[in-house]
Amino acid sequence: MKIDYKKELETASKGMIMIHDPKLLIKLIVRMIVRKLHIRHAGMILYEPVKDSYALSISRGEIGVKVPAGFTRFTKTSPIIRIFNRKEFKPLTFNPNAILSEDINRLLWHESVISNGNGNGKLTKELLRKVDEQMQMLNSVACVPAYYRHKLMAILLLGEKRDGSRFEQEELDFFAALASDAAMAIRNAQLFEDLKREADRNRALFLQTIEVLGSTIEAKDAYTHGHTGRVTEYSVAIARHMAASGTAQFPESFFENIYIAGLLHDIGKIAVPESILNKTDKLTEAEYAIMKQHTLRGDEMVRPLSLPKECLEGIKHHHERFDGKGYPDGLKGEGIPTAAAIMAVADAFDAMTSDRPYRKGMSKEVAIEEIKRCAGAQFNPVCVKAMVELYSAGKI
Amino acid sequence: MKIDYKKELETASKGMIMIHDPKLLIKLIVRMIVRKLHIRHAGMILYEPVKDSYALSISRGEIGVKVPAGFTRFTKTSPIIRIFNRKEFKPLTFNPNAILSEDINRLLWHESVISNGNGNGKLTKELLRKVDEQMQMLNSVACVPAYYRHKLMAILLLGEKRDGSRFEQEELDFFAALASDAAMAIRNAQLFEDLKREADRNRALFLQTIEVLGSTIEAKDAYTHGHTGRVTEYSVAIARHMAASGTAQFPESFFENIYIAGLLHDIGKIAVPESILNKTDKLTEAEYAIMKQHTLRGDEMVRPLSLPKECLEGIKHHHERFDGKGYPDGLKGEGIPTAAAIMAVADAFDAMTSDRPYRKGMSKEVAIEEIKRCAGAQFNPVCVKAMVELYSAGKI
Numbered sequence: 206m207k208i209d210y211k212k213e214l215e216t217a218s219k220g221m222i223m224i225h226d227p228k229l230l231i232k233l234i235v236r237m238i239v240r241k242l243h244i245r246h247a248g249m250i251l252y253e254p255v256k257d258s259y260a261l262s263i264s265r266g267e268i269g270v271k272v273p274a275g276f277t278r279f280t281k282t283s284p285i286i287r288i289f290n291r292k293e294f295k296p297l298t299f300n301p302n303a304i305l306s307e308d309i310n311r312l313l314w315h316e317s318v319i320s321n322g323n324g325n326g327k328l329t330k331e332l333l334r335k336v337d338e339q340m341q342m343l344n345s346v347a348c349v350p351a352y353y354r355h356k357l358m359a360i361l362l363l364g365e366k367r368d369g370s371r372f373e374q375e376e377l378d379f380f381a382a383l384a385s386d387a388a389m390a391i392r393n394a395q396l397f398e399d400l401k402r403e404a405d406r407n408r409a410l411f412l413q414t415i416e417v418l419g420s421t422i423e424a425k426d427a428y429t430h431g432h433t434g435r436v437t438e439y440s441v442a443i444a445r446h447m448a449a450s451g452t453a454q455f456p457e458s459f460f461e462n463i464y465i466a467g468l469l470h471d472i473g474k475i476a477v478p479e480s481i482l483n484k485t486d487k488l489t490e491a492e493y494a495i496m497k498q499h500t501l502r503g504d505e506m507v508r509p510l511s512l513p514k515e516c517l518e519g520i521k522h523h524h525e526r527f528d529g530k531g532y533p534d535g536l537k538g539e540g541i542p543t544a545a546a547i548m549a550v551a552d553a554f555d556a557m558t559s560d561r562p563y564r565k566g567m568s569k570e571v572a573i574e575e576i577k578r579c580a581g582a583q584f585n586p587v588c589v590k591a592m593v594e595l596y597s598a599g600k601i
Numbered sequence: 602m603k604i605d606y607k608k609e610l611e612t613a614s615k616g617m618i619m620i621h622d623p624k625l626l627i628k629l630i631v632r633m634i635v636r637k638l639h640i641r642h643a644g645m646i647l648y649e650p651v652k653d654s655y656a657l658s659i660s661r662g663e664i665g666v667k668v669p670a671g672f673t674r675f676t677k678t679s680p681i682i683r684i685f686n687r688k689e690f691k692p693l694t695f696n697p698n699a700i701l702s703e704d705i706n707r708l709l710w711h712e713s714v715i716s717n718g719n720g721n722g723k724l725t726k727e728l729l730r731k732v733d734e735q736m737q738m739l740n741s742v743a744c745v746p747a748y749y750r751h752k753l754m755a756i757l758l759l760g761e762k763r764d765g766s767r768f769e770q771e772e773l774d775f776f777a778a779l780a781s782d783a784a785m786a787i788r789n790a791q792l793f794e795d796l797k798r799e800a801d802r803n804r805a806l807f808l809q810t811i812e813v814l815g816s817t818i819e820a821k822d823a824y825t826h827g828h829t830g831r832v833t834e835y836s837v838a839i840a841r842h843m844a845a846s847g848t849a850q851f852p853e854s855f856f857e858n859i860y861i862a863g864l865l866h867d868i869g870k871i872a873v874p875e876s877i878l879n880k881t882d883k884l885t886e887a888e889y890a891i892m893k894q895h896t897l898r899g900d901e902m903v904r905p906l907s908l909p910k911e912c913l914e915g916i917k918h919h920h921e922r923f924d925g926k927g928y929p930d931g932l933k934g935e936g937i938p939t940a941a942a943i944m945a946v947a948d949a950f951d952a953m954t955s956d957r958p959y960r961k962g963m964s965k966e967v968a969i970e971e972i973k974r975c976a977g978a979q980f981n982p983v984c985v986k987a988m989v990e991l992y993s994a995g996k997i
Contacts, residue, residue: 410807414814417905
């Protein structure tokens, strides 16, 4: 059966660049070679920029190579890599755009004749012999290099053809073109992966810094030990439960935003004097007025962050009450942003169940009854319902 | 002159995917078409995912289009977009893989005959007439659509051929293949740009959060108003000057790391009681011992951030002295990490030149003399030299 190589190449190349997972890409390329082009097996040695070396990435087909896939790593000095390094091997009298094992003896003879008595010739012959050994170990009859900007990106390892015939020049040209396209697609995918990793790392750094920022208040406020973390945990749980039970619809970003808001909800307390923050007696009216300012101060402090609005709303309005008697703005009912309404329940529940130096915390059972009693007055009933259900299910 | 289209296509496609700037990519594609393929001018209408619409991105060549490049935006309901929307226009009796202006009359006639008395036919004819108008405005004789996964990604706008001949089927096939490759390369570049933007945004969020974290101490410590920002500024300036004058070699990351360290150097003071932090009298020995702990507490606080080591070193060791009499570890001379040695000078200089409620700050001139005097005792002489030179140059 004659294969239309041009068509196969076009089909193979199409869409290759839209696959941004290097491993998946190599898998697809090798699978395509084996299945459509009637090769017994194929593999790929791929350059890995991070490690500045080459790795045997996959081998697929009937027989496979004798070394475990993903196990063998080749340094730049490995014969099979060096032979294709064009810069280093300019003295080579053959153009290494593919090496067939059946040609190696001919190449050896050729080198002997051409560079008779020349030091380079001896080195090249030794290298060719070592490449031959490696190809046998890799169970390959042909090696096709792929370059990107004169840099060796990959080597395609080809097993025997199923019909036992030798590779024609047309076929090798096809594999060279395919290897070249594949090399670029793989490089593209690697760059994508690098960038994705950078984006993820920066996101993680951001969230970690938010956590540290949130924890600074714990260094000041003797009462809040672990409070920030628990309020965050409760808030996210309530939001998830509201979404799951269908009482609210949130975009996925809402959960991360309420997480951030939870961590930062008391950050404004940094600006409240320790004498007020840690006072065990009842606060005077003046002191309470200062204490209440932590919502506004928190909002100011995080202003430079250009956080999503749910975060800002949660920080600023987590002391609003459903009946409009809260602070700082006396918002009422549905006028209170949902993130803030959720956090108000979480915050109150943790405050009630935590020990203070001057009193012991309530049991969760009693606190839940208290929360229920205040539904519609202090708290949004929808948020209370979620909290009660989470408690009943043993999740809080 | 006959053009080898296959070769041109291969050359054009090669490397397209490694260009990750969509604008540059379109420019190169259009330039290639105009120069090599003997078209008078060419342009491209490109889908922009963010705006969910199409924009005329570039037009290049002898004559150009009559509308300014980058100015015209096409919504999905624009005739030239709708005609290529395969799903919507299934009733069309021609396969719109290219529209030539010279064929429009024939198409109109065709539609009249085929769909005689059919409502769809009337709509299609009207659409074709409007497309004709748009093509005239765009000064194009041919439009070639490019799809990626059945989605219209781009339309290639072609001007007349230089020799005045009409487009052959072979040429249109070439342009269709080129447009398809280009569409994928452009989509790839757009995804790259999106990811790059996300990585940058996350990095900015991280750095902004570090700034807010650094500023929390200012909310507590009445003395440090603006101190954090100034120490950061001086530290980065000293480091840059040391690198520029050749007294030290730093990787580029060093400057960002010392920036972060500067912002966070006093973060541990959050844990020092306000009574000690804001005391105007001399601290007792016990109080001073607590104050000194801010270096260790800061180091602990930022531990969850997995910051680069220069950041951690700066935070922990910015009170070490060159003569080994500093804290927390009594490190000496070259044993003090460079970031910390730089910050020690910056920190002392700002402390000396800042007003305190109980004393006025020194002039910069006097402070610089004091810093010079302490070179080799309190401070690393190399860092002092840089600070002095910056002052002399009027940069501090």
